Amino acid sequence: MSEAFVALPATNDEAPPSPSFFRGGWVSILAWRVAIIVVGLSLWQYASGRLIKTFWISRPSDIWQQLVEWVVTGDLWIHLQVTLIETVMGFVFGAVAGILFGLALGLNRRLAAVLDPFIVAFYSLPKIALAPLFILWFGVGLASKVVLATFVVFFLVFYNTYAGTLAVEAELVDVLRLMGASRGQIVRKVILPSALIWIFTGMKSSVPYALIGAVVGEMMASNKGLGYLIQAAAGQYDTGGVFAALFVLMIIATGLHELLKQSERVMLRWREEGHGRN
């Protein structure tokens, strides 16, 4: 889920023709969204205990209470912090390594040709399957989760960066060569900026995976973090606790995604402004 789920009617004047119930612009869209949330939660609250046993689906009011309790006791902050640190560290390490390695291979075709089968092999491996190994190697603490998240992010960013450097238009490179540009100048002024779109795509799509890496690691072996919270709550048949932890996860995943989207908007300003291309 790297992009908005549904293509939303844009807020600018080039909005595509939208279904009739969407007419009325941004405010009406917001109103619809709020309505969906309210109706959804009310239905949930109503159904719980009447249509379906509360044991299975908990209920919004219980989940809310659990969240409040975690906030009051400070538990939420402790676990949230751990998961966030693991995710962010994994993301940063993985992204940096992925970009560097992707560029190195993109700019060095021979090396890429040699390493190709190994990369494909590692890329195809479900990275999560490495979690037990990392826990064995790096212990039940933070490190094993950071390594797992790093590994997952690395491959996504690496692959996109690599593809991005290969997708650079040869004609753009030629134009600069004719102007007497050095190899380094071509990399900095054509290849990097051109690959940036791809790099961002890789980074954006890797955020949820960084989180997955951290949480799965926590669920397997740890005593802190949101993954641990979920695992612990489920172990006690506390559905409300599970839902509460999931809710927090959802919030931070969305937050991280937004953050990257904004930085992309700044870095790729030329794309935004050139939106009305012919």
Place this chain on the structure above:
Amino acid sequence: MTDDALIEYRNVARRFHSRSGTVVACEDVNLSVRRGEFMAVVGPSGCGKSTLLNMAAGLMAPSAGQVFYGGRQVPAPNTDVGYLTQRDTLLPWRTVEDNVAIALELRGQSRADRLRVAHEWLDRMGLIGFEKSYPAQLSGGMRRRVALARTLAYEPETILMDEPFGALDAQLRMVMHEELLKLWTGMQKTVIFVTHDLAEALTLADRIAVFSARPGRIRSVETVDLPRPRDVFRIRFDPHFGKLHDRLWSYLEASVRSDVMVN
């Protein structure tokens, strides 16, 4: 015979191989362009005009024969030429002014200096007010002019232009012709100018190489003995212009017609 030849094609052929077979873009091309000369190249679509420019720029090697620049085999790439390619090659992530200034940037000129030069050229091209725009925000004709400004701004010794004004309306095209001739007269640069438009070639060039349909061969190299300076808006009504136009058309007609029939 060609002491003052700056660019020389000697028995040049260029073939492209693909799964669907071999395409001979051009063959038996012998042409020399003198230093300071304005050479136009006309010919039906697909006859190898762009290929010819690519070889002069050192972006492509001939399959047979040789291409010389300044008496030596064309280096790859040939940094003495500025090349306005047929396809749009502005850097989309750079503003108009930064696109025009890029060659100066590569040479390490200060930002103030290179922007001053860029603005001068944008002014000449009638693009003042668009310095900070991105290429995607411009019309096709405007992008062409930005690309031309970028090519001229760093003053390469030779300029290769591949249908630079194809996307402009007739009036603007004439304005650009006038501007280009003024510049060329002042700088005496060597120019190879590819076009489909006979009138454009006659208005601008010293000589015109007419190519046959693919495989492109030179049908004729015509000298345009119209006096300079030329009035780009009126020269087409000159009787001699008409005569030259007729002659060029007679060379082109056969290949253009057969081309239409084939496609």
